[in-house]
Amino acid sequence: MLLAFAAPALGSGPSGLPLAVSGPPQATSQVVAALDEQAPGTFDVTMHATADEAKQAILDREAIGGIAVGPRGVTIQTAAGAGAAYTQLLTGIGSGLEESGQQVTHEELAPTTKDDPSTIGVATLGMPLVFGGMATAAILLLVFKGSFGSRLLGAGSIAVLGGLVAAAVLQLGFGAFDASYWQVALAIAFGIFAISSTVLGLGTLLGTPGIGLGAVTMLFVANPLSGLANGPQWLPSPWGEVGQYLPIGAAGSLIRSVAFFGGGGGTHPALVLGAWVLAGVALGLIGVARSPRTAGDA
Known part of the structure; x- marks a missing residue:
């Protein structure tokens, strides 16, 4: 348990973060050189012809932010919804450019709410997702004696209820989001259902050991690799990417996309959850099929 949770946390940090840089080649080359000098190895820069192209890449969640060079100076493009750590980092880069004599302005593309500027609400969803899905599957397998189809329907119903409650607590209760309540609730419900249906399938196939296997996978593998706090880019490579193919990481990315980016970048995590x-x-x-005589599985 200690290794599973401590290793990703202790190895996390700003390394190879995808950054969108836009503007004339001569000017952007100077910015990239300054970044290499000020923060070597921190960014993986992708060049764009215009600030609008860089902005779209950020809104599609292909970059954690951007630096746009124009005739009036440098614009630092931030997306607080992606994670507070990235905004702080880019703000520091902007301050460094200002000290070097550049005219710097800031543009926020995915603002958070005043009640939760650091997106703590998303970061706290790990355990509710895990235990919401795990408890649902365990109860349906160990207590409910219906068929697999009825158990699956029950898991879906409980996931929807859980999504509605969780979204209400975070958005209506704590002001963590300022997006469509129903879309946020659906994204949370999708994450819960992906976990519960997976554990339900494992339990149906393997019995009680399947529940244990599902618990270990979700709690000790998927949760620490989810990148819920600051997104997968903050985790050491390749574990951040691996975590995005597991239910909790995919659910976290989908919730961020819906809550702060208008759904941008949400297709991939939605497909991952659907696959689970x-x-x-x-x-x-x-x-x-392997236990046709078991009444509960008929």
Whole structure:
């Protein structure tokens, strides 16, 4: 447990962060040189012809922020919804450019709320997602004696209820989001259902050991690699990327996309969650096929 949670946290930090730099080649080359001198190895720079192209890359969550060079100076493009650490880092870069004589302005592209400027609400969703999905699957497997189909329907219903409650607590109660309540609730519900359906499938196939396998996978692998606090880019490579193919990391990215980016960059995590749901259904159907005489699995 200590290794699973401590290793990603202690190895995290600003390294190879995707940054969108735009403007005339001569000017941007000077900015890149300054970045290499001021923060070597911190950024993985992608060049764009215009500030609008860089802005779109940020809104699509392909970059954590940007530096746009124009005739009136340098614009630091931040996206607080991606994670507070990135905004702080880019603000520091802007201060350094100002000290070197540059005219610097700041543009926030994915603002957070005044009640939760550091997106703590998203960061706290890890355990609710894990235990919401795990508890649902365990209760349905150990207590409810219906068929696999009815258990799956029950898991979906509880996930929707959990999404509605969690979104209400975070958005309506604490002001963590300023987006469509229903979309945020659906994104949270999708994450819970991806976990519960996977564990439900494992439990149907393997019995009680399947529940344990699901618990270990979600709690000790998916959760510490999720990047909920600051996104996958903040985790050491390649673990941040690996975490995005697991339910909690994908759910966190989908929730951020819906809550702060108008859905931008949400397609990939939605597909990942859908794949986990399908995998859980497939495992469950295999389990039912292998135990046709078990009434609960009929």
